[in-house]
Amino acid sequence: MSESPRATEGKRKPIRVWVDGCFDLMHYGHANALRQAKVMGDYLVVGVHSDAEIERNKGPTVMREDERYAAVAACKWVDLVVPDAPYTTSVEVMKKYDCDFCVHGDDITTAADGSDCYQEVKEAGRYRECKRTQGVSTTELVGRMLLMTRDHHKRNASGSALASVSNEDLTTFSGGSSRQTPVTKVSHFLPTSRRIVQFSEGREPKPTDKVVYVDGTFDLFHLGHIEFLKRARALGDYLLVGVHDDQIVNAIKGVNYPLMNLHERVLSVLACRYVDEVIIGAPYSVTEDVLSKVYKVDIVAHGNTSTFPDLDGKDPYEIPKKKGLYVELENPSANITTADIIQRIIEHRQRFEERQARKSNKAALETEAERLLKGSSVS
Incomplete structure (x- = not known):
């Protein structure tokens, strides 16, 4: 009698997949590539290049290597991060981490000398391609x-x-x-319900779960956001995140904010392993509807940073504060902000223009x- 598919599945060696890259200004395009790679196997190993390695082959990075390592580790499809991965992918490094094959987008990547970074693994028959997400890149x-x-x-x-x-x-x-x-x-990104579903866990909170709500812009999703979401998730069992729409963000913050549109920002938040669900286009002030219409919210958390008042001049957290639901969080990475990242670009403008x-x-x-x-x- 033949074994059931489930029994055979249990005996199968897990497929380990290798992906590598710079992951500078980690965005939803990176996350989508990692999602596609994970679907091809069971365990995803991601090699991240060092600042020095990228400088030699590509130019200066916006985010420091420690920030990039942390951003990749926070992606919910990643199982292991390998720091300081070589820029040219070798069969040797894949063997070191017991990976069956390497996955990369359907575009050519070359080293400083013009050689194909994946030529060796291609020749060894250990290369697979995923579809590149159109409309976004670190360069863009x-x-x-x-x-x-x-x-x-x-x-x-x-x-x-x-x-x-x-x-x-x-x-x-x-x-x-x-x-x-x-x-x-x-951005030429065209949002679809399919892409939202692909990024969403779709998990509902249990009746006994403590639901935590946070909100924000989450523009140029970075380590400051990640650390905040991690600490907010630790307050309860289910993290609901409100992402404000483009018009209210621009009306409140002005200048050219947000740099990424609503759907781009939503996908970045959904790709974070600490997030369970997102309210797309959440109101800037936390309303009674936010606290009860999606799920019953037990805690509303915010970082220990200054908050812009709403357009009517009121404190956006007035209602949860009155209800005793408001919690303020310490964030060790609060100094990393969207404005800080933009300032890095401005201060080193010539280097980035050359890049x-x-x-x-x-x-x-x-x-x-x-x-x-x-x-x-x-x-």
Whole structure:
């Protein structure tokens, strides 16, 4: 008599998958690649390159290596983080971590010398591809910060975001050169219910669970956010996160905030292992509806940082404070903020503009190499 599929499954060696990368300004595109890689196996090992390794092959990073290691570790599909992973992926490193194959997006990645970073594992038959998430990249996010434009908040008659960038912006962005201008526009990310479902756990709280609610912008999702969410989750059994919509964030904070749109920010929050559910476009002030209409909220937490008042001048946490539900959290990474990350870009503007230009040139060469490769395979 043959064994049942479940019995056979129990005896099968777990498939270990290797993914590596920079994961600078960890965004939903990174998270989606890790999600796809995890689906291909049972255990996901993620190698993260050091600052020095990235500097040699690509240029300066926005986030420090310790911040990038922590951001990857917080992704709910990751089982193990390997710091200081080599930029060129070898069969040797995969054997070291007992990985069956390597997964990378369907685009070419080259080292400083122009060689394919995955050539060795490709030749060994231990390479798989996942679909790259269109509309987002670290380069594109750095471009938004370099442009420092409010154009992604302007609306046309249909309510869609406009992507108008002035010649002055583009000249500044390209470092004064009109020959090679990496044009960065508003995100082309198209939200779908399928993508939200893929990122969501879909777990409902048990009747006995203590539900914790936090809210915020969660723009350029970073270590400060992660540490806050981790500490908030520790207060109870179920973490519900409200993410404010673009218009209210811009009305409250001004300038060009938020740099990432609502759906981009929601996906980043959903990918965090400490988060159970998200309210998309949550009101800026915590209302009676927030406290009872989704789930019965037991605790409302906020970091020990200053809070912008609502548009009517009121404290957004007035109701939970009156009800005795409000808890203030210490956050050891509170100094890492979206404004801090933007300031890093501004202070080292020339270095990042040079990086953007190099990245643009490299991308053009990689696209041409990919075109030639496809052409040769057809012929």
